[in-house]
Amino acid sequence: MFRHALPLALPVSLLVLLAACGNGEPVQPSVRPAMVVQPQPAGEVVDTYPGEVRARLEQELAFRIGGKVAKRLVEVGQRVQKDQPLAELDPQDVRLQLEAMRAQVAAAAANLQLVRAERDRYRTLLDRQMASRSQYDNAENLYRAGEARLKQIKAEFNVANNQAGYSVLRASQAGVVAKRLVEVGNVVAAGQTVFTLAADGEREVLISLPEHAFERFKIGQVVAVELWSQPDQRFPGRIRELSPAADPLSRTFAARVAFSEGKVPAELGQSARVFVPVAGTVPLSVPISALSAENGAPFVWVVDHKDSKLVRTPVRIGAYGEQRVPILEGLNAADWVVAAGVQVLREGQVVRPVDRDNRAVKLVAQE
Missing domain, CATH: 1.10.287.470 (Helix hairpin bin)
Structure with missing residues (x-):
C-alpha cells in the first residue's frame, strides 16, 4: 500500500512547494552594468568624401556620320596621339x-x-x-x-x-582612352558616343556630395586631397565645379576638385579622399559604438544622474571619423552616455554605470 501511495504524494508536495514560492517576495531583476563615457571636446572636424582622379578635360568622341563599325584600333587605357585613328566605319x-x-x-x-x-x-x-x-x-x-x-x-x-x-574616327588631342562604348559590328548613329578620351594635362578629383549638405559647398572653397598611394601627404585643392542637378539614381551632386599645386603625382583612376573643413566649431564627440539609429534618426542612451535610468536622446551628428563621431546638437558636456552594447538597451532601463576598467562611476548632476 505504501508503494501505491508514494507516487500520489510527490505531486502534492510539489504543489505545496510552488504555492510557498508564490507567496514569497517577487524576484527583483538584476541591474546590468553599462560602460559610460562623457562627450569629449572634438578637435578640428572635417567631412571626408571618397573620390576618383579624373582628367580635367574628358571628351566624348563620336562619328559625324552613321554606319557599321568595321575596325576598332585602340583599347581602354591606351595612350593616343592627336589625329591618331581610333575606329573606322564600313566605307x-x-x-x-x-x-x-x-x-x-x-x-x-x-x-x-x-x-x-x-x-x-x-x-x-x-x-x-x-x-x-x-x-x-x-x-x-x-x-x-x-x-x-x-x-x-x-x-x-x-x-x-x-x-x-x-568614316575614320580620330583623336582630337593627345590623351588616354578612358572608356569604350562600342564593338566591331555595332551600328552607330551620327553623334553617338564611341570613346571617352581623358586629355593630357591637369588632373582633378571627382566626388559626390549628399543632398542634405550640398548648400555648405561653393565654388572656390579650399579643401585638402589625399591620394591612396600617398596616405601621409595631403595636397591643397579647391572646388572648381559643382553640378547644378542631382544624379537621378544616387541623389548626389557631382563636384570636381582641382589641385592648387602645379604638379601632383596623380594618375587617372586613382582613389582619393577629399577633406572639407566644417564651418564653425563642433564642441563634442562620442565613440562610434555609442551611436544608434532608428528609421534613419540617430540617438544615444544618456544615463539619468538621479536614478540611473536610460533616456533615449536624439542627436544631430557630423561626418564619421575613424573612431568617434561629432555631435552637433543634443548633448551636454556633463552627460553620461552608454558607450557599448547600445543595441540591447531600452527606454527607462536601470543600469549600473561603470568605466572601461569596470569600476563604478558616480554620476554628477548637471549644472
Whole structure:
C-alpha cells in the first residue's frame, strides 16, 4: 500500500512547494552594468568624401556620320596621339555615294560645256542679225543655270568627300582612352558616343556630395586631397565645379576638385579622399559604438544622474571619423552616455554605470 501511495504524494508536495514560492517576495531583476563615457571636446572636424582622379578635360568622341563599325584600333587605357585613328566605319556606302557625286559633277560639267557652246553660237547669230534677242537670252539663261548647277554639284561632292573622311574616327588631342562604348559590328548613329578620351594635362578629383549638405559647398572653397598611394601627404585643392542637378539614381551632386599645386603625382583612376573643413566649431564627440539609429534618426542612451535610468536622446551628428563621431546638437558636456552594447538597451532601463576598467562611476548632476 505504501508503494501505491508514494507516487500520489510527490505531486502534492510539489504543489505545496510552488504555492510557498508564490507567496514569497517577487524576484527583483538584476541591474546590468553599462560602460559610460562623457562627450569629449572634438578637435578640428572635417567631412571626408571618397573620390576618383579624373582628367580635367574628358571628351566624348563620336562619328559625324552613321554606319557599321568595321575596325576598332585602340583599347581602354591606351595612350593616343592627336589625329591618331581610333575606329573606322564600313566605307562601302560612303565610297558609292562619293562615286555617284563624282559622276554628277562630270555630267554637270559636260552640260555646262554644251550650254556655253550654244550661248556662243546664238551670240554670233545675234551679231549677224540671224537670231532674235529672245533666242539669245534663252541660251544665256541656260548657260547660267548650267553654271550654277555645276557649282551646286561640286559643293555636294565636297560634302560627300568630307563624309568619306568622317568614316575614320580620330583623336582630337593627345590623351588616354578612358572608356569604350562600342564593338566591331555595332551600328552607330551620327553623334553617338564611341570613346571617352581623358586629355593630357591637369588632373582633378571627382566626388559626390549628399543632398542634405550640398548648400555648405561653393565654388572656390579650399579643401585638402589625399591620394591612396600617398596616405601621409595631403595636397591643397579647391572646388572648381559643382553640378547644378542631382544624379537621378544616387541623389548626389557631382563636384570636381582641382589641385592648387602645379604638379601632383596623380594618375587617372586613382582613389582619393577629399577633406572639407566644417564651418564653425563642433564642441563634442562620442565613440562610434555609442551611436544608434532608428528609421534613419540617430540617438544615444544618456544615463539619468538621479536614478540611473536610460533616456533615449536624439542627436544631430557630423561626418564619421575613424573612431568617434561629432555631435552637433543634443548633448551636454556633463552627460553620461552608454558607450557599448547600445543595441540591447531600452527606454527607462536601470543600469549600473561603470568605466572601461569596470569600476563604478558616480554620476554628477548637471549644472
